[in-house]
Amino acid sequence: MEIKILGSHGSIFKNMKSTCIQLSEKTLIDAGNIIEGLGKDCIKIDNILLTHAHLDHIIDIAFLIDFTFKERTKPLNIYGHKETLDALKNHIMNWDIWPEFSSIRLLKTSDYAINYIDIKPGRSFNLEDMKIYPYESNHSVKALSYIIYRGDRAILFTGDTYKNSKTWEIVNKDSRIKAVITDVSFPSYMDDIALASKHNTPETLKEDMENLKREDIKIYAMHIKPFCYNEVTQEIEEKLPHITVLKDGDYINV
Numbered sequence: 001m002e003i004k005i006l007g008s009h010g011s012i013f014k015n016m017k018s019t020c021i022q023l024s025e026k027t028l029i030d031a032g033n034i035i036e037g038l039g040k041d042c043i044k045i046d047n048i049l050l051t052h053a054h055l056d057h058i059i060d061i062a063f064l065i066d067f068t069f070k071e072r073t074k075p076l077n078i079y080g081h082k083e084t085l086d087a088l089k090n091h092i093m094n095w096d097i098w099p100e101f102s103s104i105r106l107l108k109t110s111d112y113a114i115n116y117i118d119i120k121p122g123r124s125f126n127l128e129d130m131k132i133y134p135y136e137s138n139h140s141v142k143a144l145s146y147i148i149y150r151g152d153r154a155i156l157f158t159g160d161t162y163k164n165s166k167t168w169e170i171v172n173k174d175s176r177i178k179a180v181i182t183d184v185s186f187p188s189y190m191d192d193i194a195l196a197s198k199h200n201t202p203e204t205l206k207e208d209m210e211n212l213k214r215e216d217i218k219i220y221a222m223h224i225k226p227f228c229y230n231e232v233t234q235e236i237e238e239k240l241p242h243i244t245v246l247k248d249g250d251y252i253n254v
């Protein structure tokens with residue numbers, strides 16, 4: 001299976017895009033870089049799986065639905081935890097910040113433009129040719145990690161998280177998982193802000209990975225904050241040399 005990293009950072013800066021992973025022509029995890037990442041192909045997107053409601057993960061939902069509204073023949077399906085969807089509905093897509101597209105009908109059909117789909121941690125579901133298994137990450141708001149299964153292979157994306165032994169318990173038991181993509185946001189000396197905001201540093205990821213018992217798995221880091229990008233990549237190179245830092249536009253094949 002192949003996925004594309006449209007955005008790999010924990011915020012936005014020139015030539016640095018925020019979290020967005022393309023699973024297929026129609027389906028994304030998170031919405032940090034849809035418009036620039038896909039250009040006109042963004043019209044093909046039908047499904048977005050949200051990890052959580054922080055701005056760097058949802059921002060392009062607003063611009064995607066705006067740009068594609070006139071041509072859409074199907075609603076845009078937004079999957080997420082109930083708390084994530086409530087945050088989006090109550091604080092962003094509420095007419096105050098952006099239109100409430102879930103109450104606006106498309107021009108080409110009678111469907112509403114956005115369809116919210118509430119998903120539960122621990123309950124898998126099918127989407128296109130994939131099976132998706134969501135579980136709770138360890139973040140400052142309710143947030144999901146996702147395992148994406150295609151055939152007999154899988155990729156686990158933790159989304160934003162601090163240490164979470166559950167990830168490694170799952171990986172140890174399930175040999176179908178061939179790659180883990182996880183959060184390293186700050187350098188280790190910023191451990192106070194990392195703990196308060198529930199993100200990993202190279203040190204906390206290293207500690208957490210002591211729970212990993214497999215050697216046949218590829219580990220990738222992303223979500224580095226642009227203001228400390230060089231510090232974090234250098235620290236990962238020194239302390240976690242077997243981990244690959246993802247860049248915008250990278251592909252992962254397993």
Ligand SMILES: [Zn+2]
Pocket residue numbers: 010019054056057160223
């Ligand atoms: Zn984030």
Ligand SMILES: [Zn+2]
Pocket residue numbers: 052054139160
């Ligand atoms: Zn977050």
